Amino acid sequence: MxxxxxxxxxxxxxxxxxxxxxxxxxxxxxxxxxxxxxxxxxxxxxxxxxxxxxxxxxxxxxxxxxxxxxxxxxxxxxxxxxxxxxxxxxxxxxxxxxxxxxxxxxxxLDLPPQSFADAESFSETPGNEHEPPVVLSRPLSAHERGVCWYIAGVCLLTIAVLLVFLSSIGSKASHPITLTQMPHGQCEIVASDEMLRSVSGTIYGKNFDAVRQGLDLACKPGERFVFFYGDRLDNHNLGRVFLAHCASHEDNPFGYCDNYFYYSWKS
Missing domain, CATH: 1.10.10.10 (Winged helix-like DNA-binding domain superfamily/Winged helix DNA-binding domain)
Incomplete structure (x- = not known):
């Protein structure tokens, strides 16, 4: 309109x-x-x-x-x-x-679309010389219908083969992440066992404090943090860093989270 x-x-x-x-x-x-x-x-x-x-x-x-x-x-x-x-x-x-x-x-500028009732009464008005033309479509022959079904079948088969191929190359065995709760002063941290096996608790807590203070995040009751960093991406800094600041509830350990993810945190 x-x-x-x-x-x-x-x-x-x-x-x-x-x-x-x-x-x-x-x-x-x-x-x-x-x-x-x-x-x-x-x-x-x-x-x-x-x-x-x-x-x-x-x-x-x-x-x-x-x-x-x-x-x-x-x-x-x-x-x-x-x-x-x-x-x-x-x-x-x-x-x-x-x-x-x-x-x-x-x-x-545009007229509203003519309703079906209006179109019907218009065509039945005596002496109307402007009736809309009737367009008749030719039905498909048996051969043409067979060709259409054949093309549709080939397309469906091709799509099915592609889906099977993509699922086979993209499937990977999933491994659940085990999280361990660890107190750290007034902060409640949830860390993956893999993370804790790769670094000592003292260094882990020190790096957590540095990231948290850099983001100006305070520790409050009813909130928890998930912290992960990898130090193998670069030679002289901590490479990728992930920190989630979450609210916790009795029925949901992660009610909502603010997530922070970045590279080259510390030189």
Whole structure:
């Protein structure tokens, strides 16, 4: 659906593009949410409450709604259209109510799709000289249907062979990682047994403290850390480093985590 807004701009609701009337190429493009918000007001030009806008544009589409989000996208729309000398595309009527600016001329360029009922009544109107042509398709012959089934069978067989081949070369035996909880001052650390076998506990704790302090992370009750580093990637530093800062719960040892992963931590 396309709209001519104030004879200055063509808005295409299908992709959110804004095109100057004398141009064939889009001049700019609205974000998905901004375009959905504008299209809602174009379809509902009457005064409408903010709660209805939040429900129809955000909640009904599975998005988290808030007045802060609505204010942000209203501001973005107004700013975008102000670049084309169109002020206040959406206005605040009163506290809690909004409206598409009635002073802005808006022309719908595309007619809505004709419904089946309209098309049927149109064809049955006496004296109608513009009935849509009827296109008859030729049914496929038995030979043509056989060729189609043969091609489809070959394609399916090829895909199946490829899947089997990829699964065979990409399959690797999985080995579960055993984690050991170790106290370290006020911090609770969970380390892999492989990590603890490769380095002494003192050095492990010293390196953990250096990384944690570098990230400005404090130890708090109900939180735990997972720390891993490998010192074989480079000769004079610790190479790759992984640190996860997690919240723990009774029913879930890792409620949520902030993960940090980087190379060449220490020279």
């Amino acid at each position: 396309r709209y001519n807004i104030s004879a200055r701009l063509i808005y295409d609701a299908t992709d959110g593009t804004l095109t100057l009337p004398e141009s064939n190429e889009p001049d700019s493009q609205l974000s998905i949410t901004s375009s959905a918000l504008l299209y809602f007001f174009l379809c509902n030009p009457q005064v409408i409450s903010r709660d209805d806008v939040l429900k129809r544009v955000w909640d009904d589409n599975g998005l988290t709604s808030s007045n802060a989000n609505l204010n942000q996208y209203l501001s973005m729309l107004r700013k975008t259209f102000r670049l084309y000398d169109i002020d206040n595309i959406i206005i605040t009527v009163s506290r809690g109510y909004l409206q598409l600016n009635p002073d802005i001329a808006i022309e719908q």
